[in-house]
Amino acid sequence: MMVHPLDPADVQRLDSAHIWHPYAAAGTPALPVESASGVTLALGDGREVIDAMSSWWAVVHGHSHPRLVAAAHRQAETMSHVMFGGLTHRPAVELAQALIEVTDPVLTKVFYSDSGSVAVEVAIKMALQYQRGIGHPERRRLLTWRGGYHGDTFAAMSVCDPEGGMHALWEGTLAQQVFAPAPPARGATPDQITEYVDNMDGLIADDIAALIIEPIVQGAGGMRFHDRALVAAVRELCERKGILFIADEIASGWGRAGKMFATEGLNPDILCVGKALTGGFMTLAATLTTQAVADAIKSPAGGGALMHGPTFMANPLACAVATESVRMLQEGQWRVQVPAIESALLDGLEPLRQREGVADVRVLGAIGVVEMAEPVDMSRTTAAALDHGVWIRPFGRLIYVMPPYICTPEHIATICAAVDAAVGAATKRTENQ
Missing domain, CATH: 3.40.640.10 (Type I PLP-dependent aspartate aminotransferase-like (Major domain))
Structure with a gap:
């Protein structure tokens, strides 16, 4: 039997039917990714988003690095x-x-x-x-x-x-x-x-x-x-x-x-x-x-x-x-990249400390964390960040990022804006409860 390439809709449908993702109930929807290059994930629906998680903190050089x-x-x-x-x-x-x-x-x-x-x-x-x-x-x-x-x-x-x-x-x-x-x-x-x-x-x-x-x-x-x-x-x-x-x-x-x-x-x-x-x-x-x-x-x-x-x-x-x-x-290029990311994350995330519902903001190296006073809705906060062109994976009370070291100042500014939106989504949910 000839096997035909799956289109993105088939990938998502068959994934939900058969594949069990981490820390999730069977059948929980997942976003199809068609390709990844540098700091960018190309999603099945045509969107391109920054991988602010370094795909669980691993892709420090960026995706598909030629070396x-x-x-x-x-x-x-x-x-x-x-x-x-x-x-x-x-x-x-x-x-x-x-x-x-x-x-x-x-x-x-x-x-x-x-x-x-x-x-x-x-x-x-x-x-x-x-x-x-x-x-x-x-x-x-x-x-x-x-x-x-x-x-x-x-x-x-x-x-x-x-x-x-x-x-x-x-x-x-x-x-x-x-x-x-x-x-x-x-x-x-x-x-x-x-x-x-x-x-x-x-x-x-x-x-x-x-x-x-x-x-x-x-x-x-x-x-x-x-x-x-x-x-x-x-x-x-x-x-x-x-x-x-x-x-x-x-x-x-x-x-x-x-x-x-x-x-x-x-x-x-x-x-x-x-x-x-x-x-x-x-x-x-x-x-x-x-x-x-x-x-x-x-x-x-x-x-x-x-x-x-x-x-x-x-x-x-x-x-x-x-x-x-x-x-x-x-x-040793990371020795320049990581301090630059740290500085940019501090500039972009520290103002969120004043936002209602935010318990703490902390940055160390290429790690930025906004801790909320209450647990966040993962789906709502993730969607808010995606709308700003960034992939994040909040958990518990934490909205955090660990971007690839090759991120530019523009990338980090976009990531911080997305975290700001995610905080807003988390706060809105709390107010509506």
Whole structure:
């Protein structure tokens, strides 16, 4: 039977009939996208809109960047995939070298996986096997702070916020971890940081294996920002207590928060990266760790091997594209682009602080957040932004943007106008209730 190309109406109809989208009931309508280039999504209805989400924070270089397309083409002509058990290949080795170059010197071991959530799963396994390897099998739980988000697989869900997050449905099923209060917001005093870390210290019982946090920026748990001094104090606490420090930089890494990585110079024991690792070209993540962690796991008590092995681990296509993306980041253009975006977002969003219904406005790097006093209607606010030529994806009380680094001042001005419209739509709904 000959298969004919679908027109946009067929795409939307068949999608609603058969495809289940994330965080949505089956059958929830979705907008067809016909193509993507630079900062622009071409929708099936003919509209072109700015992707102010970087397609869930990943497309930092813009869509269909010619260097990433070329890297994929070159690799596809040689080898698209080969199993990684017992075999290796040049793209995986080149990417590992690049990752080791851009992260802290203590991180010398690279484990590849398919997604950020799985990178967190791997990090948790590493921590638990490490503690077994050094003679502490009783250390089976993790410490984190409230307001966090680390992914949707089961171990990752167990360290997400248990009440305000998206996984309250699984209470009683997930592993029971230990939660400190939400971290003090950016601008905390030294005394506030000391008091918070002292409280966290009191939560480290004999069964704690590691502490995991999103440094500087809490992502899908609430888009909250905190101070580097707090992260440094938490890292020191882990070292003093003999537990591992896991930095989940899947969202905050690759320049998004103003540094290549939020934990630069703090030497995390385990670092999770993903999202922008491939420039949003395809899925890939990595968990980096130290020689000490690797040696403990290698011991008989530690299990002898890290017990994890995704089928598409170190996919050559993804590794080749990721290597090119990392090289582009190493070239450092983002160091000019991100501060420019930060300044433009501040100029465009800060006036919204005075609007009725707005609880807070905050900007850090290429992240802009308007927090409303009440939960927003996603459909209404998204439609308002689309009418202004911008794609956003609000959630909870947050209307936020994470634009691609290649956005011009004109792009950011359009994004801010769209957020203004979305705030207006959210406020109008509240008034009508």
